[in-house]
Amino acid sequence: MRAPILAVLLGSAACNDGVDGNCDTSAAASVVLHVTDGQGDPVADVTASWSTDGAGGDCEVLDVGELVCGWEVAGAMTVEVRAPGFDATTEHLQVHR
Numbered sequence: 001m002r003a004p005i006l007a008v009l010l011g012s013a014a015c016n017d018g019v020d021g022n023c024d025t026s027a028a029a030s031v032v033l034h035v036t037d038g039q040g041d042p043v044a045d046v047t048a049s050w051s052t053d054g055a056g057g058d059c060e061v062l063d064v065g066e067l068v069c070g071w072e073v074a075g076a077m078t079v080e081v082r083a084p085g086f087d088a089t090t091e092h093l094q095v096h097r
Contacts, residue, residue, distance in 0.1 A: 030070035030095050046083040
């Protein structure tokens with residue numbers, strides 16, 4: 001089996017409490033995953049879960065190969081990614097506010 005390639009792993013958490021004027025009523029995705037194979041094609045049927053110190057859950061599928069992991073969560077995060085025909089992979093990252 002081959003491991004899925006995480007082409008893009010973006011972190012962006014909550015606004016800065018209004019300090020910079022960029023806060024609004026929209027929730028910010030903590031991590032957006034774009035999961036592709038070796039040819040750069042989105043991986044179908046991908047699932048992922050995330051955890052931080054005290055929180056966690058399943059990532060939400062937005063589109064083929066695109067998932068959101070957590071909303072308004074910051075700190076150290078572990079993301080586990082799985083897809084049929086691929087080895088599971090685990091990523092560790094720091095999500096900043």
